Amino acid sequence: MALTRRRFVEALGVAGASFLGSPVRAEQVGGSPAAPGSVQPALDLIKLDQNENPHSPGSTVSKAVMEALTQGNRYPKNAGDLVTAIAKLHGVAGENILLGSGSGELLKASVPAFVDSRRALVAGLPTFETCTNTARSLGLPVREVAVDASLRLDLPAMEDAAGGAGLVFFCNPNNPTGTTWPTKEIEAMIDRLAQRSPETVVMVDEAYAHFVESKDYWSLAPRAARDRRLIVTRTFSKVFGLAGLRIGYAVGHPDTIAALKLTTTSGLLPVTSVAAALAAIGDESLIRDQVQSNRAARTAITKSFQNLGFKVFPSDTNFILVDVQRKPEDFRAACRERGVMVGRPFPGLPSHARISIGTLDEMQRAATVFKTVLAKTA
Ligand SMILES: Cc1ncc(COP(=O)(O)O)c(C=O)c1O
Structure with a gap:
């Protein structure tokens, strides 16, 4: 490839x-x-x-998928090699990683895990809609906060709305507006929220992280590994071009990961998807x-x-x-x-x-x- x-x-x-x-x-x-x-x-x-990525996977990924296919008669194991590779990439431990059938599965799972009738979901408008739609279909409260005049997520207004919330979904960069917040501003928001609303979990969706070129942007994954109130999600669907193989992951504290795991496939993904991601991640x-x-x-x-x-x-x-x-x-x-x-x-x-x-x-x-x-x- x-x-x-x-x-x-x-x-x-x-x-x-x-x-x-x-x-x-x-x-x-x-x-x-x-x-x-x-x-x-x-x-x-x-x-x-x-x-989507307009390029189909190259020969390295195709070869890995074909090899994995020979194990298609076996149930998947725990995808240990991939988890280790992801953990190494972010400087965290394997226990901080949860694989999902696309990061979409993990966004969806975050709603029953952290939102209930008294603890709303806070999300931008417009933003990637999986969390909002899931909360709505479960009849759970949603506080939507319109983007600002430059179409950035309105971080101060989302912070205001987050008091007592169960989950804040913060898509950075935001889909569909393409805008990004510097990471240190998000960290400052998380710090302030910890004082005012210590039960609120912030989920930062970094699906498009590879495309951001600003020096003010870095991944929150290392912090998520030690902060119970922060989760980061990533996907193999964009820069890696594996959307059809459905694989993504969350990074979080082991307790937060355990809560998320309850409503997912527990990271047990098709052997072919795991092999493709493993072949792509180091490239x-x-x-x-x-x-x-x-x-x-x-x-x-x-x-x-x-x-x-x-x-x-x-x-x-x-x-x-x-x-x-x-x-x-x-x-x-x-x-x-x-x-x-x-x-x-x-x-x-x-x-x-x-x-x-x-x-x-x-x-x-x-x-x-x-x-x-x-x-x-x-
Ligand atoms: C911001 C954002 N998050 C998550 C996803 C879902 O990606 P996945 O293919 O990993 O489920 C998308 C897909 O377009 C997206 O735009």
Whole structure:
């Protein structure tokens, strides 16, 4: 895989230069030829709707998955090697890690674990909705706090709302707005909350952490390992490109992890998913190349919207939020008709479209579609 990714980055210079020029073939920009037999979306459909990694897993991961498949007749064990590798990455112990079927499973589990009829969930609006939706379907109280004028999570207002809460879900960077808070500001909030509301647990979702380039951002995982009131979640779905294999993890104090475990599959995941994550986690060139390719494609599509006069919000992620000056559902339907899938509408964002970052080639083709759609009056 490293070879494929590297070739991709080498091709970036050429592809980047021709972003709005002549079409570039997917293979030229590392459209990573899929492993034999792998199922890819129809060639002409550009999927920019779910913040997925546009590159299919490379040969290192595929080989590991095929080997693991030979153990498919056995129940999974405790995925010890992967847990050890994750723990080492964050400088914590294995007892601080809980694997989940995607980090989504762990977000979902956090609601019955820490929220009840007297202790509400506090979450941003809009934010990644798993916790909010789970609390609503369980009939549990939710305090939603609107994002601020720059579309950042309103940290001071969320802190105000958090007195007596069971759980604060803090998505950093936030999906769907792409905005990030410096880590030390979140730590200060956690410290203040500890005085005022010592029972409240803060869950920081770091799904997009790899894409953040600010020096003010670092992972809260080491602190989560020793602080009973903090949990960090991470996923293999984004930079590692394993969304279809459903694997993520939480980092927390052993007591908090035990509470979370009660309503999960206890970290017993398919052997293939565990093998894929283990093969990917140590591949630093994969991470570097993915971050670089995402940045190049994101910069190019941002410029193309700006050239057309549309506002693009700063993003630390593999998606952008654009004010398309029309109903997002209309923009979405018009793009879909022309073979480009973009994100669904989000509460509180009446004229905004969330667009995931694909390959440079995909973004080049999508830019032509966006231009056509936006040329029509809203
Ligand atoms: C902020 C955030 N958290 C969690 C998830 C869920 O990821 P996973 O695939 O690990 O369930 C997503 C998926 O898009 C996300 O955007």
